[in-house]
Amino acid sequence: MRNISIKKFKEALDNKNGELSSLAKSGKKIIGYFCTYTPIEIIHAAGFMPVRVTGDAETLSKVDAHVPNFICPYLRRAFESGLNGQYEYLSGIIQGYTCDVACGLIDMWKENIGGELFHTVPLPYNDNADSRKYLSTAFEELDLKLQNVGGQQIYSNIESSVALYESIRALMMGLYEKRYKGTLPLSGSEFHTVIQTGFTLSPEEYLKMLKKLNADIEEADTKSNTHTPVLISGSIIEEPIYLDIIEASGGRIVGDDLCTGLRHFIQTDTVGHDPMERIIDRHFSRLPCPARSRAVERAHLLMGLTRQSGAKGLIFLFQKFCTPHLADYPVIKDMLDQQGLQSIMLEMDETGAMEGQLQTRLEGFFEVMGKI
Amino acid sequence: MEKTAKSKKRLSTAKELNNIVAQFYLEGNDAKEKGVPVGWMPPMNGAIEIFYAMGLQPVFPENWSPVCAAFGLTPNNFEIAENMGFSRDLCGYLRNITGYIYGDMNGEHVPLGGLPEPDIILSAGGGCIPAMKILHTLERRFPDANIFSADLPQVPVTEIQQYHIDYAVKEMHRLIDFLCQVTGKTMDYDRLAEVVRISDKACELWDKIMSYRKYVPTPFSAAEIGIMFVMVTRQGTRIAVDFLEKVLDEVKERAKNGIGVIEDEKIRLFWDNIPLWYNMGIFNYFEKMGGVVVAETYSAAWSMRLDVDDPIKALALKSLWSYPMVSCVSIEKRKEMVLKACKEFKIDGAIFHSNKSCVPITMGQSDIRRALEKELGIPSVVIDADHMDDRNFSIAQFQTRVDAFMEMLLDSSHP
Numbered sequence: 001m002r003n004i005s006i007k008k009f010k011e012a013l014d015n016k017n018g019e020l021s022s023l024a025k026s027g028k029k030i031i032g033y034f035c036t037y038t039p040i041e042i043i044h045a046a047g048f049m050p051v052r053v054t055g056d057a058e059t060l061s062k063v064d065a066h067v068p069n070f071i072c073p074y075l076r077r078a079f080e081s082g083l084n085g086q087y088e089y090l091s092g093i094i095q096g097y098t099c100d101v102a103c104g105l106i107d108m109w110k111e112n113i114g115g116e117l118f119h120t121v122p123l124p125y126n127d128n129a130d131s132r133k134y135l136s137t138a139f140e141e142l143d144l145k146l147q148n149v150g151g152q153q154i155y156s157n158i159e160s161s162v163a164l165y166e167s168i169r170a171l172m173m174g175l176y177e178k179r180y181k182g183t184l185p186l187s188g189s190e191f192h193t194v195i196q197t198g199f200t201l202s203p204e205e206y207l208k209m210l211k212k213l214n215a216d217i218e219e220a221d222t223k224s225n226t227h228t229p230v231l232i233s234g235s236i237i238e239e240p241i242y243l244d245i246i247e248a249s250g251g252r253i254v255g256d257d258l259c260t261g262l263r264h265f266i267q268t269d270t271v272g273h274d275p276m277e278r279i280i281d282r283h284f285s286r287l288p289c290p291a292r293s294r295a296v297e298r299a300h301l302l303m304g305l306t307r308q309s310g311a312k313g314l315i316f317l318f319q320k321f322c323t324p325h326l327a328d329y330p331v332i333k334d335m336l337d338q339q340g341l342q343s344i345m346l347e348m349d350e351t352g353a354m355e356g357q358l359q360t361r362l363e364g365f366f367e368v369m370g371k372i
Numbered sequence: 373m374e375k376t377a378k379s380k381k382r383l384s385t386a387k388e389l390n391n392i393v394a395q396f397y398l399e400g401n402d403a404k405e406k407g408v409p410v411g412w413m414p415p416m417n418g419a420i421e422i423f424y425a426m427g428l429q430p431v432f433p434e435n436w437s438p439v440c441a442a443f444g445l446t447p448n449n450f451e452i453a454e455n456m457g458f459s460r461d462l463c464g465y466l467r468n469i470t471g472y473i474y475g476d477m478n479g480e481h482v483p484l485g486g487l488p489e490p491d492i493i494l495s496a497g498g499g500c501i502p503a504m505k506i507l508h509t510l511e512r513r514f515p516d517a518n519i520f521s522a523d524l525p526q527v528p529v530t531e532i533q534q535y536h537i538d539y540a541v542k543e544m545h546r547l548i549d550f551l552c553q554v555t556g557k558t559m560d561y562d563r564l565a566e567v568v569r570i571s572d573k574a575c576e577l578w579d580k581i582m583s584y585r586k587y588v589p590t591p592f593s594a595a596e597i598g599i600m601f602v603m604v605t606r607q608g609t610r611i612a613v614d615f616l617e618k619v620l621d622e623v624k625e626r627a628k629n630g631i632g633v634i635e636d637e638k639i640r641l642f643w644d645n646i647p648l649w650y651n652m653g654i655f656n657y658f659e660k661m662g663g664v665v666v667a668e669t670y671s672a673a674w675s676m677r678l679d680v681d682d683p684i685k686a687l688a689l690k691s692l693w694s695y696p697m698v699s700c701v702s703i704e705k706r707k708e709m710v711l712k713a714c715k716e717f718k719i720d721g722a723i724f725h726s727n728k729s730c731v732p733i734t735m736g737q738s739d740i741r742r743a744l745e746k747e748l749g750i751p752s753v754v755i756d757a758d759h760m761d762d763r764n765f766s767i768a769q770f771q772t773r774v775d776a777f778m779e780m781l782l783d784s785s786h787p
Contacts (some may be wrong), residue, residue, distance in 0.1 A: 026522060034546075065738060066738045067735065067738070068726050068728075068731070068735075070461065070731065071731060071735075099501065100500050100501050100700055100732045100735070101700075101731055101735060103700050103735075104700030104701075104731075104736055105735065106538060107703035107704055107736060107739075108739060111704075112739070120526070120528075122525040122526050122536065124523050124525075124539070125523045126497065126521055126523045127499030130539065130542050130546075131539075134535060134538075134539040138535070140536070280769065291501055293513075294508050294511070295505075295508060296508075296577040321461050323461075323463070323501045323505070323731070324501050324505075326459040326461060326462055327462055327502065327509075328505070329459075330456045330457030330514060331509075333457055334456075336455075
C-alpha cells in the first residue's frame, strides 16, 4: 500500500515560514486569513497570496496578556505566533465574519502586530436576490481595499483565479471520493498534511503537487482496513496526532466536516455563471459552518455525509471553547441518536492531546460500535 | 460580602422600575391571553419599535436572564441545559434560556408569570453567535412559531457604508412585510414615525441622564444601571420616556444639590463589560473605600439619536450600531469611546470584567486597558467572573484584587 509519499507536502509545510518570508521579501504581498469563508480567489486575483494563519506556537506566554484563556486554542496559538514575529511576512488579514473571536482578533492583530490591510467581509446569512447583490457589493468593497494597498483590479484575473481554486477543489474532491470508497491510500494524518500544505503554498504550486499525488494514487495499491469507518466533525484540527490516536484506537477516518477539510475544499455546482457569481453561489451552497447555519440543518447534512462516506459513527473533535460547535452539539447529537448513529465528543485544549486518556475513550467508543 | 446580592440603590425612581419590570412581563402574559401576537427577539435592534408600532408584543429572552439571575432561577436552568449537553463553556444567557424553556417555564415558582410562549421568533443573523444560537434553540422548542430569519451586516461602526445601510433598510421592510403576513395586521407608517420619535426621545433622555454622572460627586452609580431595562424593552413607548423623564429630574436635582452616592466620593471608577446580574451588590462594594462606579461601557449601546424624518433608515442604523458599538465588532471604536468617557467622567481607575459568558465584549479589553494607562495614565484591574454563572465568580479573588486596587488608587490620589 505504501508506495505513496507525501514527503514533499511535509517538507513544504515544515519550510513554510522560510519560504513565505523570502517571498514577502521579494515583493509579493501575502495576506493571512483564519476562516474558510474568506474569499481567497479575490485576494489571489488582486495579485496577492492568501495564506491561512495557523497556530504553530507550542508554548504560550505572550498571548495571556492580550486575550482571555477561554477562547479556542487555535486562535490563542495563532496570536502567540503572530506576537512572536512568525507572521512578519503578512501584509494583513482578511476574513469573512463567522466567529466572534476571530472578528475581535483582527483588530487586535492590527493593534499589536501590525500590517497594512485588515478587513472583515460582512457575509450575509440569507440567500435571496437582495443578499446576493449585497454580497457582490461587499466583494467590490474588498476589491477596492486590496487596490488601496497595491492590489490589481481583480476583474482581469478573477476568471483564472476562480478556475485555479476550482481545479484544486475538484482534485481534492476526487481524493475525498476515494476516501469514501476506501481506496485512498493515505492515513488520516497524511491526508491532513496534504490539506494543511494547501493553506500555505501558492495555489499554482499546490495544484501541481496535487496532480502528481493524484497520479501516484491512481497507480497505488490499496489494502483493506478493518477498522471502524468514522466521520470527524469540528472546526480546525492542527495537530495530526489526534487523527493518529483515532486510527490507533480502532477507527478509520473516511470523511470529515472540518474547516481544515471538506468545508474548505467542497466544490458546489456553479458552472455557467461568471466568476464572481460562482464565488457567490459557492458561498450560499457550501457545506455550512455552524456559525452560519442552524444545528438542525447541519444534523441532516452530517447524516448525509455519514451515508455518503460509509461512516458508521461520528467523532466530534472540537476546539475547546468553540461556541458555534458547542452550541449545536446537543441538537445534532440528539438527532443522530434518534437515527441510531453513534457519536462521541472530544475537546482539544491547550495542554496537548492527552494521548492515553483519549485513546481509552476512543477504544471504548469503537468497542461499543463493534457490538451494534 | 455574599456571592449573590442585590445592589443598594439611591434613586427613588429605582423603586418605580420594579413596577415597570413587573408590568412588562405581566403585560406579555396578558397579551398572550388576549390573542395579541407575541414575538421573541434579540435586544439591541430596531425590531422593537416595529413591534410597538404594529401593536405586537415583544419579548426579549436575553433580558429575561437577568430576571432569572435576580430571582435565583439560574442554577436550575443551567442544570437542565447542561444535562441536555450544553457545555458550561457556553454563554450563560444561552444556557439559562435553554434551561428555562425546556423546564417548567410558567410554573408556580417562576416570578412574574414567566414568559408567554412565542407566536413569532425573530431569529438573529447578526449580533453575536450565542445570541443567534439562543434563537435557533427557541425555534426547535417552539416549532409552531413563525420564524423570521433576520440578516444584519456585522460591520465596525466606523466602516458602515451605504450598501450596509441599504441592506439593513431592506431587512426592515422585509420584517414588516413578514409581520403583516403572519399577524394579519398592517403597518401604520405615521404611527411608526411617532414610535421612532418617542424612541429617539428616550435616547436623548438616556444621554442626558448619563451626562449628569460627570458631576462630582456623581448623582448615581452603576448600581442603578437597571434603568436600562426601559431601553431594552420599552423603547418606542411613553412608558420609557415618562420613566426616564422622572429619572432625569431626580438625577438633575441630586447633581445640582451636590448629592452623591456616598458622602465622601474619593475614587471614580469605570466598569467594562456586562454586570454580574446575580450580584449587582458588588457595585456597592467599592463604596466602603470611597469608590463609586460612575460610568460603564454597556450604557453606550443606547447612546445614539434616531433620524425621525426617516424612521426605517433610523431603525436600520440603530440595528447596525447598538451591538457593534459595545462588542468585538468595533474594538477600535470601543476603545475610543472608553477613553473619551474616562476623560469626561474624570475616572481614576477602571475595572475590566473578564467575562466568561461574553467573549465578544471581553475581546479587546487588554488593548483598551493599555491605551487607558498609556494615553490617560488611568490604571485598571481585571476581575475574572461571568455575567450569569456565579460558579465562575470567586468573591475572595474579587475582594483581594479590588481591595489592592482601591488601596493603590487611594494612595496615588493622596500623595
